[in-house]
Amino acid sequence: MSRPAWSVLVLAALAASILGYGAGRAPSGALDLWGKTRALLGQVPAADQSTRNDPGVGPVVYYRDPDGRPAYSSEPARTADGRNFLAVRRSADLSFDDPAQPGVKEARASGRVLYYRNPMGLPDTSPTPKKDSMGMDYIAVREGEDEPGVRLSPGKLQRTGVRSTAAERRVVAMAVRAPGVVQLDERRVSVVALRSDGFVEKVENVTTGDRVRKGQPLLQLYSPEVSAAAAQYLTGLGIEGARRRLENLAVPQEAITEIERSRRAPTSFTWTAPRDGVVLARNAVEGMRATAGEALFRIADTSSVWVVADIPEADLARVSVGQEASVTMRGLPGRTFIGRVTIIYPQVEKVTRTARARIEIANRDGALLPDMYAEVSLATGPKAEVVAVPDSAVLDTGARRLVLLDMGEGRFEPRDVETGSRGGGWVEIRSGLEAGEAVVTAANFLIDAESNLRSALQGMAHEAEASP
Structure with missing residues (x-):
């Protein structure tokens, strides 16, 4: 079915603004600028052979190379061997998808028709040819076109911005951040009393x-x-x-x-x-x-102090005794103190939903003062290297988590995975994926949507074939 005529007019208007329709411009220059115009519009390739031979009706919009090469002109032009450019009229179709590779279109056309799907993408299929309510023909789906996953043309890949990254082995660590307060070590406080x-x-x-x-x-x-x-x-x-x-x-x-x-x-x-x-x-x-x-003096040894951090209840499972902690102070910019978690208090605050963790820190120079505000960072996650992918590669539906494998040549296949720790923009993959396998990290939601639509159509088609 032909594309809307306004798409051709938009191309012509943009080409006219670039070319300027200046008198005396060389056709070769016009071809170059027109090609750049098409590149800006998504690298639109030439129409297929059926469109190329369609003379169309209406005024001439532009002229194109007779062999289908990406060469265009706003006025009549000739090829290097003296042949005239073909006129493209307003009613002529314009393909925004990449031309099929030689032999592929013919092979698919010769396959057995499995079912017919709704031309508007609605979840409606038919075992026999039919038209929708607007008179549009249902599209035939042949053998080889219902293979698992999704296949996208190179043009579609470029326009949607699909990018892939190989899964790799790395350490995935996520920092638990919490506020804290410096307190005296209770074991180092003495009172002078009679x-x-x-x-x-x-x-x-x-x-x-x-x-x-x-x-x-x-x-x-x-x-x-x-x-x-x-x-x-x-x-x-x-x-x-x-x-x-x-x-x-x-x-x-x-x-x-x-x-x-x-x-x-x-x-x-x-x-x-x-x-x-x-x-x-x-x-x-x-x-x-x-x-x-009666207490006459109160003396404290401050060579070692505590930092009591308020750990959110949701992160409590990832904090353990003996874990290393990095502590910074607002009053001491540029300094970082390293300590270890010595105890997690066995109580959760009802209002804040936090539990307190005590961190011991050496304070030999006395820089840390009681009641100073502290910012605590606890590194969590596996210490060994694990298979990991970027955060954007994982699609989480709530009931399942999956990634889209890049099988090459525009083919993509969904795969269920089991995820683990997260941190630094990466997600641990515990099962379902091996290091080195390529997964989609950008535009995966668009591919997943098309995959779900195809799966739904195939399921409906099989039900239609099974029904009497």
Whole structure:
């Protein structure tokens, strides 16, 4: 059936704008520009022989090479051997598909007709020739044309932009990203507190934020109970019970050693820092009365900290203890800290639907401060190489996942696959595909649509043949 006449007019108008219809232009130049015009319109090849011999009716639109070569002119022209170009009139058909290869069209025409399909692509077939409601003939489908998959002409491949890529073996890793907050390592926090009532006589020059060393003096303290225990220790020096009482009152070892050396009970004692770290809080004030259990200093070792990340519930299965994590800070641009997941808390927040994962990170220079905002990235997926294809190659229908194999020569065949991990624009293929097989990565939805239409038509045709 002939193409709409307006398609020819569009070609003519575009050719006229390019050629300018200037007087005195050489036909050879016109041919070159007209060929470029056709290239811009999708590399439209010449019409087949039946159209070439059709004189048509109506005004002449353009002139073309008598042998069907891609040579055109807006005015009468001749070939190199002196033959006239053929006039193409407005009613003449124009083929937008590639011409069939020699012998292919004849071979298909000689095959047995299997069924007739609707010319408008509707899911309607007939075992006998018929016309649709608009009087258009149904198209015959012959043997060889209903082979599995889809076959597209080179022209169609070019116009639809079909591209293929070979499946390859590679590592597929997907990063789980989550926000986090820096927290102190709970095992590295100490509190300086008394086990008996006392009075603070002197506080050393130590304030909040200062770094202290283990054994560094913090304050001078007088405690009647501690003084009585020291006097009892001197009275029965060497008695294990008296020494144990001093230790139970948390008297520093240095103070007990000084009692043994000087053999006298001091009126006040020096309390020292229990560990290296940063003073987080100083509550001691000279002259104050300190009750038993009251925290006078709070000291934390920040050489190692935690980053607690909120992992989305959907990604929780891909996070495990011992997994390496990369942590960046908004307040420390350009720096990346590496740690490992040490624990995943056994609870999911009801509102945010996230679970907390704890990551231990070394902080020897003290750059990481408590409550800093962190961005956590956890690499997940198989560590070994797997068969993978680009994301765009997989068609996911919900119930099944498939790829379109490029069989060459314009043939494409759908194949079901089982997918695995995703990451970096690639999808792991666990089964259904081998490395090196070419799959369609662009325009695969168009091919899949045509394949589904052909499958539906074939199924309806077989049902029609089986019915009486």
